[in-house]
Amino acid sequence: xxxxxxxxxxxERKQNRIALVNGQSPxxxxxxxxxxxxxxxxxxxxxxxxxxxxxxxxxxxVAESGxxxxxxxxxxxHTTAAIVINENEPLLxxxxxxxLDRIAPKDIYYGHNDFTIRxxxxxxxxxxxxxxxxxxxxxxxxxxxxxxxxxxxxxxWQSVFLVELDEPKTRKVAVQVSGI
Numbered sequence: 445x446x447x448x449x450x451x452x453x454x455x456e457r458k459q460n461r462i463a464l465v466n467g468q469s470p471x472x473x474x475x476x477x478x479x480x481x482x483x484x485x486x487x488x489x490x491x492x493x494x495x496x497x498x499x500x501x502x503x504x505x506v507a508e509s510g511x512x513x514x515x516x517x518x519x520x521x522h523t524t525a526a527i528v529i530n531e532n533e534p535l536l537x538x539x540x541x542x543x544l545d546r547i548a549p550k551d552i553y554y555g556h557n558d559f560t561i562r563x564x565x566x567x568x569x570x571x572x573x574x575x576x577x578x579x580x581x582x583x584x585x586x587x588x589x590x591x592x593x594x595x596x597x598x599x600x601w602q603s604v605f606l607v608e609l610d611e612p613k614t615r616k617v618a619v620q621v622s623g624i
Contacts, residue, residue, distance in 0.1 A: 480622040481509035487615045489608035493541045497532050498617065499603045503596050505619050512594045514623010519586035521618055524576035524610035526583030532603040548578035576609035583607055591623055
């Protein structure tokens with residue numbers, strides 16, 4: 445009988461690996477006050493690849509929005525600039541930049557860069573950026589994070605970054621905060 449009880453306890457532990465830390469509704473929570481707050485942020489980049497920390501800006505937008513409980517979506521409006529969450533540690537950031545360069549180096553052949561055969565989505569002053577599009581495949585266009593008690597919820601070491609993959613330029617990031 446004890447062996448069966450021990451097996452049941454072990455099974456319960458395996459099934460209960462995830463637990464709510466705080467499963468209660470915030471005090472004073474009311475419905476019918478849903479709001480959506482939108483803002484665009486211009487980001488000047490200086491290198492590629494480059495990680496630009498947007499965390500303080502996003503925190504300010506969340507505070508400005510008046511949303512106390514909801515979520516924020518941060519989205520790049522570009523196919524060669526990504527949004528990621530990671531640690532803002534200088535050596536790690538350099539490692540990530542090297543990683544992107546190794547995954548899709550600038551100096552190999554990309555059909556996208558062959559302007560003698562490419563005919564789609566061309567513009568004046570087009571630069572060869574096939575590597576940036578390929579690097580973007582590994583990263584995301586957007587991130588969604590919770591807003592609780594009027595604050596952006598991030599882990600201790602988490603920061604929100606725009607990742608420039610192409611060349612220095614001004615990038616546009618859409619930020620939308622929604623909730624109550």
